[in-house]
């Protein structure tokens with residue numbers, strides 16, 4: 308180990324020891340070496356990376372060695388306590404292809420490679436080499452790497468999936484995405500969205516006054532771009548949003564509370580600028596799985612119930628401004644894990660949209676919010692860390708749901724807007740930090756195997772029971788898909 312690395316490790320160990328002595332719980336983010344601030348690489352475009360020749364084990368050291376989890380592997384599964392651990396074993400264990408393709412992969416040397424344009428033929432960026440190269444330039448971990456090319460690829464993919472759905476269902480409207488600024492305030496990332504998104508007609512969504520200012524400054528150079536204004540709005544917010552229209556930005560102000568309407572009408576009259584108005588609907592459809600379910604269903608904090616949406620129509624008609632009411636928005640929460648929820652929400656919102664058309668509003672847009680999930684663990688399951696559908700499934704169901712109602716009710720197909728955030732941005736940043744500790748070495752070989760039922764192997768009764776139950780589940784696994792699913796459900800339940 309080079310002297311600089313040795314002193315890093317010493318500093319880290321000292322830091323940990325100090326905190327332990329003080330009786331504090333230590334986590335990585337709480338501790339930083341005193342003399343140094345964490346570095347941050349702002350933006351890395353694939354073509355600009357200078358590739359380092361030297362080989363580094365810094366970050367993915369653990370990919371070359373059997374990790375602690377192996378102690379839960381039975382001898383049958385790993386006849387290879389004798390067999391050398393291979394990089395492909397790590398790729399499989401961490402399911403890199405499941406969550407990372409087409410951007411992240413493990414190469415033959417066991418190092419993580421990034422292909423920012425999602426193209427298998429790209430030579431890619433070797434992360435350990437890159438980290439070594441950065442070290443030589445005096446940039447130390449932790450570092451945050453951003454790959455705007457990945458974000459651009461995601462934008463392109465999303466547009467392509469919606470375009471495919473539009474043509475598949477012969478939908479007469481079109482798709483225009485917006486990126487929610489709240490998902491990432493990084494200037495480089497937002498600039499990449501705006502400049503690359505121009506080709507695709509992507510705009511921005513702002514959820515607060517500061518975000519509106521950011522969006523305004525980024526979109527001012529791109530007249531005609533869509534800007535969705537969500538969030539709490541006072542008179543100042545309304546004024547800023549209306550001024551954006553003067554700059555040529557296609558700004559749509561989405562009412563989240565009925566009281567915002569009076570403020571908007573007053574400011575609009577005062578400035579003499581007519582707004583494009585949208586309403587956030589509170590749908591019955593509930594997203595039950597995940598952390599963000601509370602932003603959906605009848606008891607959701609945000610949005611207007613159907614009768615209040617009708618009250619908006621009436622108030623605008625009284626003010627001779629029904630032509631300003633052009634957009635219906637809903638957001639049923641982030642990371643929707645099951646496509647069924649999307650189908651239900653689309654059906655409910657589409658009927659509401661059709662009612663608004665019938666009532667005389669000049670409807671032109673439907674904004675389906677965010678919620679498009681990410682398969683973080685690569686299992687394609689309906690769980691909080693995964694999703695059981697693809698981007699194309701999502702686009703198909705949004706378009707098909709709307710198309711069905713438009714045909715039934717004989718109304719014109721609206722422009723579809725979506726506010727996907729995590730799905731566009733999540734892959735584009737990589738946090739790299741040193742491995743600070745690993746589980747203690749297991750003692751003898753016998754502790755690597757699961758105990759057989761009835762045999763406690765010196766462990767606590769509860770622990771032994773769990774392990775033996777895992778062994779039963781493991782032994783019942785057979786190649787049939789049903790059995791595998793059943794075994795997975797059993798194991799997840801026992802866990």
Ligand SMILES: Cc1ncc(COP(=O)(O)O)c(C=O)c1O
Nearest residue numbers: 638641642677678726727728729
């Ligand atoms: C109104 C609104 N739109 C869009 C999003 C982005 O959602 P996601 O990251 O799930 O796409 C959010 C996130 O909470 C939101 O509140």
